[in-house]
Amino acid sequence: MKITRRRKEKLIKNIFFLFAIVSLLILFLIVLFLFREGIPIFKEVTLWDFLFGNEWYPTYQPPSYGIWPLIVGSLIVTFFSSLIAVPIGVMSAVYISEIAPAALKEVLKSVIELLAGLPSVVLGFFGMVVLAPWLQETFDLPTGLNIVNASLILALMAVPTISSISEDALYAVPKEFKEASYALGATKYETIVRVIVPSAFSGIMTSVILGMARAIGETMVVLMVAGGAAAIPESLFDSVRPMPASIAAEMGEAPFRSGHYHALFATGIVLFFMTLIFNLVADYVSHKFREEGSGTL
Amino acid sequence: MEKDSIIETNRVHFYYGKFRALTDISMRFQKHRITALIGPSGCGKSTLLRLLNRMNDLIPEARVEGEVVFEDRDIYGPDVDPVEIRKKIGMVFQKPNPFPKSIFNNITFGPKLSGVAAKADLRNLVEESLRQAVLWDEVKDILDRSAMALSGGQQQRLCIARALAMKPDVLLMDEPTSALDPISTAKIEELVEELKKKYTIIIVTHNMQQAARISDMTGFFYLGRLVEYELTEKIFTNPSVKQTEDYITGRFG
Incomplete structure (x- = not known):
């Protein structure tokens, strides 16, 4: 045929x-x-008690399946890692795309890409072996595996994401805007602050949210360095047990289709919705704040 | 410096890396006149224009020899701040390039950087600049709307208004109508003729009719050299150099 x-x-x-x-x-x-x-x-448990229950004792008799401490753990390390990673990521992107001389630009870009390529277990190892003992000694703590440690290592993981996406956004700002700014007697720094960064704002926001999504979903690092205490933390030097760490640590132990097993999957659902929300927000922001292109006809 | 001139270039050479884009340019630009720079693509006319307010500084490996005198000093002198020069010598580009901000904020961008802060002053400045650019009546009710929503011709007039808001002495225009339709072009030409009462205008154009219509003086460039610089009328009716005649009659270029 x-x-x-x-x-x-x-x-x-x-x-x-x-x-x-x-x-x-x-x-x-x-x-x-x-x-x-x-x-x-x-x-076995209501949605309310599951989400907001303060006790996560899945193997007790009777068990209690409250994942609130895990949610708090996830949110708190995400928040503090963003607090560290966002300024570093955005500023480094600005430096690389607008200020650095060409030779240094290439070096910095590849270093940041390399950082993005580091396996999370290596970073976790670094947190465990280097950062934890240092924190413990310096601040005289019972353990160096805590919120601060996890936030620092997660920040290290989020910086490349934030930096490279922000840099793309900054790079995409039309040359015409910069020229217009310089021609009006703006200095380089005025041009960066008032023209380039605002024009790239939607891309920068997207990078921030994707960086946060990366932090909240990251498993290995929090498993290794967050300390693993399923309790609401009272200080920054307390241990926490973020959701991914809990799932990874306990799934192997949980009997097939037991309450514990189902609870861990339900934790996965919560995590799924959280990252979904991050992605939706990122999508919304990137459309909402999208600056229209340069003077087209 | 002669009395009626505002900018002079003395034996200026300009290089992009090893490539010499301009050779030995000496020109006097006269106050309150429109000077047109014409010539085929790549002849160096835009390069010269951007030399006059140090926009070429932004290009890596660009190098200038000779001097460009403005207000009795060489703007390439060691103690000159290019930012100050650009505040006094404004520029309008080939492609309309308003900022993705409101119309109001486009106009106030430069003045705010120069320290104009009072709301009332800024409002007056916006109205004054937009009126000068003959755009006020079209946009006075939508000042807070994005400049990107305007048509191409309106955007270009906004860019002119934005440059005028800095109250420059000289306005450099780099093919300001090449991206516009004939009606917008006519409006801009009309506007340019009006503006010469208060400003000195130097305009690069590919459109020879435009040069003939609006300019007082015309310089013809070819391969990085100033071939002929004369009264516009003389250039277009009785050029002294054969190359000029060939170009304006369309025999090459």
Whole structure:
């Protein structure tokens, strides 16, 4: 049978459609599975008690499945790591894209890319072996595995994300805006602060939110350096147990389809929604604050 | 420096790296006149324009020899701050380039940096500049709207108003109408002729009719050299150099 050109076009179109649908399908199945394994926990505990219960004792008799300490742990390390990573990431992006001489620019860019490529277990190891003992001795603490340590290491992981996406956004600011600013007698710093950064604002915000999403979903680092205490922290030097750490640490121990097992999946659902919200916010912000391009006709 | 001139270039050479873009340019630009710079693409006319307010500083490996005298001193002298020069010598670009900010904030961008802070002063300045650029009636009710929402011709007039808000002595225009439709172009030309009463205007243009229509003096550039610099009328009716004649009659370029 002779394949006509039209039939060929159609065939190619369908093949691409198939590949596109595969990833969507896989994602859908994962979510379905997550919900199927997580939902049964709500036969044992109400949604309210699950989310806001203060006690996470999944192996006690009777067990209590309150993940509030885990949520707080996740949020607190995300917050403090962002507090560190956002200024460093954004400022380094500004420096690389606008100020650094060409040679240094290339070096800095590749160093930051290298930082992004570091396996999280290596960073976690660094936090455990170098940072933790130092924190413990310097501040005379019972343990160096705590919020400060986790926030610092997570910040180290979020900086490359924030920096490289911000830098792309800054780089994309049309040359015409800069020229207009200089021609009006603005200095380099006035141009950066008043023209370039505002024009790249949506991209910078996106980078910040994606950096935070990276921090909240990161597992290995928090498992290794956050200390693992499932309690609401009272100071920055307390240990916490963020959600991913809890899931990773306990899943191997939890009997198949036990309450504990379902509770961990339900924790996964919560985490899923949190990262989803981060991504939606990032998407919204990048559209909302998108500056229209340069003077087009 | 002669009495009626405002900027003079003396034996200026300009290099992009090793490439010599301008050779031995000596010109006097006269006060309250419109001077047009014409010539084929790559002849150096835009380069010269950007030399006059030190915009070429932004290009790495750019180098200037000779002097550009403005207000009795060489603007490439060691003690000259290019930022101060650019405040006095404004520029309008080929492509309209308003900031992605409101119309009001586009106009006040420069003055605010120069220390104009009082609300009333800024408002007056905005109205005055927009009136001078013949844009006020079209935008007076939408000053807080994004400049990006304006048409191309309006955007270009906004850019002119933005430059005028700095109260410059000289206005450099780099092919300001090449991206505009004929009606917008006519409006800008009209505006330029009006502006010469208060400002000195130096305009680069590819459009020879435009040079002939609006300018008092015309300089013809070719391959980085100033071939002929004369009264516009003389250049377009009786040029003294054969190359000039060939160019304006469309035999090359």
